Amino acid sequence: MAVDYTVIVVYLAGMLAMGWWGMRRAKSKSEFLVAGRRLGPAMYSGTMAAIVLGGASTIGGVGLGYKYGLSGAWMVFTIGLGLLALSVFFSARIARLKVYTVSEMLDLRYGGRAGVISGVVMWAYTLMLAVTSTIAYATIFDVLFDMNRTVAIVLGGSIVVAYSTLGGMWSITLTDMVQFVVKTIGVLLLLLPIAVVKAGGFSGMKAKLPTSYFDPLGIGGETIFTYVLIYTFGMLIGQDIWQRVFTARDDRTAKWGGTASGTYCLVYAVAGSVIGTAAKVLYPKLASPDDAFATIVKDELPIGVRGLVLAAALAAVMSTSSGALIACATVANNDIWSRLRGIVRPGGEEHDEVRGNRVFILIMGVAVIGTAIALNNVVEALTVAYNLLVGGLLVPILGGLLWKRGTVQGALAAVIVGGLAVIGLMAAYGILANEPVYYGLLASLAAYLVVSLATRPTDERVLAAWRDRLAGKSPELPSEPVPAHQ
Numbered sequence: 001m002a003v004d005y006t007v008i009v010v011y012l013a014g015m016l017a018m019g020w021w022g023m024r025r026a027k028s029k030s031e032f033l034v035a036g037r038r039l040g041p042a043m044y045s046g047t048m049a050a051i052v053l054g055g056a057s058t059i060g061g062v063g064l065g066y067k068y069g070l071s072g073a074w075m076v077f078t079i080g081l082g083l084l085a086l087s088v089f090f091s092a093r094i095a096r097l098k099v100y101t102v103s104e105m106l107d108l109r110y111g112g113r114a115g116v117i118s119g120v121v122m123w124a125y126t127l128m129l130a131v132t133s134t135i136a137y138a139t140i141f142d143v144l145f146d147m148n149r150t151v152a153i154v155l156g157g158s159i160v161v162a163y164s165t166l167g168g169m170w171s172i173t174l175t176d177m178v179q180f181v182v183k184t185i186g187v188l189l190l191l192l193p194i195a196v197v198k199a200g201g202f203s204g205m206k207a208k209l210p211t212s213y214f215d216p217l218g219i220g221g222e223t224i225f226t227y228v229l230i231y232t233f234g235m236l237i238g239q240d241i242w243q244r245v246f247t248a249r250d251d252r253t254a255k256w257g258g259t260a261s262g263t264y265c266l267v268y269a270v271a272g273s274v275i276g277t278a279a280k281v282l283y284p285k286l287a288s289p290d291d292a293f294a295t296i297v298k299d300e301l302p303i304g305v306r307g308l309v310l311a312a313a314l315a316a317v318m319s320t321s322s323g324a325l326i327a328c329a330t331v332a333n334n335d336i337w338s339r340l341r342g343i344v345r346p347g348g349e350e351h352d353e354v355r356g357n358r359v360f361i362l363i364m365g366v367a368v369i370g371t372a373i374a375l376n377n378v379v380e381a382l383t384v385a386y387n388l389l390v391g392g393l394l395v396p397i398l399g400g401l402l403w404k405r406g407t408v409q410g411a412l413a414a415v416i417v418g419g420l421a422v423i424g425l426m427a428a429y430g431i432l433a434n435e436p437v438y439y440g441l442l443a444s445l446a447a448y449l450v451v452s453l454a455t456r457p458t459d460e461r462v463l464a465a466w467r468d469r470l471a472g473k474s475p476e477l478p479s480e481p482v483p484a485h486q
Contacts, residue, residue, distance in 0.1 A: 065276020
């Protein structure tokens with residue numbers, strides 16, 4: 001394993017070195033939080049693919065393939081569909097807004113203070129996303145070094161916190177680009193063909209497994225529908241995804257670079273399910289489907305290649321973890337803490353804000369590591385996060401982009417009613433049930449429509465400023481939003 005260890009250690013050292021290099025670039029709030037809005041198509045598409053394809057997409061995607069066969073691709077496939085929808089229909093408009101957070105977009109669109117409440121919901125989502133990604137370090141380091149769970153979480157989490165704190169989005173962008181290349185080589189070009197060959201090719205796999213493993217809809221229609229609601233729609237509104245859209249240098253980059261990333265996700269989804277199906281042939285009685293990835297890597301790959309593929313898994317986890325961490329810190333600082341203190345100046349480029357955002361990344365990083373150590377059920381935590389995100393924020397965000405008549409009162413009602421409905425229904429039906437996100441989303445939509453129609457339309461000056469920003473005519477947000485009822 002000495003060669004494998006060397007590959008991993010060199011990879012981790014490289015991540016820290018890029019964090020140090022990124023620190024020299026991040027001299028302003030824009031540079032630190034959104035890489036100066038200067039990423040071109042190649043770097044934008046690579047880093048966007050890196051953030052959405054994390055540990056759940058890699059280890060979990062292979063696990064679903066192990067359990068369900070080719071239809072196990074649907075979870076990651078719906079992530080790719082969401083990224084395609086975001087890129088084709090919304091990303092250009094989002095990039096032109098020149099904001100830093102989803103809550104700033106809501107304030108700009110509705111002309112009122114929806115930021116703190118929506119910020120709390122988004123913060124909870126990004127925190128849990130970072131936590132679940134951090135927990136995945138335990139699986140990888142256990143295979144590599146037979147390491148204690150807590151030590152593995154602290155080690156992996158500390159490296160991500162270190163390079164994210166040093167250089168912000170520039171460091172994360174550089175590391176994500178490397179992680180994208182490592183994942184492509186490790187998973188698509190090495191593990192996928194080796195796993196298929198070891199399992200006897202597709203003909204051998206079909207001979208040894210039930211026909212349900214090769215049914216594209218074998219996982220079940222209701223499950224696929226739930227994946228679409230949670231992951232496809234979640235891709236449209238998550239702060240971690242939007243913050244990457246903000247890094248694009250122009251509309252074309254946001255649209256076509258994102259489209260390339262979404263297409264890559266579809267390929268990655270199919271690859272994960274095929275690897276999992278091959279693992280089922282090789283190891284039919286694993287204790288847990290999520291052990292499939294680590295087992296096939298450990299037992300079937302040659303020395304050196306094994307280290308690279310494990311580095312690919314580590315890359316997948318780190319890219320999502322770092323993206324969620326900076327999103328969590330950005331929301332906590334800009335949408336919650338600064339607003340509560342009454343000092344927010346949306347869209348400002350004050351250079352002294354770099355230090356404040358850096359401190360918040362460090363604080364949130366410590367909180368993420370501590371929560372990851374204490375938490376046991378990763379699936380439940382991630383489900384709660386996505387249910388709150390989709391149930392509380394999908395309607396006011398898409399409503400603001402698509403419906404002129406939506407008001408700030410309707411947006412707040414949608415966030416509160418949808419969020420409370422999701423929480424209550426999870427308590428009644430269970431956290432992993434499908435009903436909370438179904439009915440929570442309907443409750444949010446009803447509240448948004450009824451309250452918006454029952455209140456005065458948004459002030460025309462607010463809508464005019466909104467249209468100007470969507471058209472890219474105004475580079476800065478106003479220091480204070482225009483009151484909705486003036």
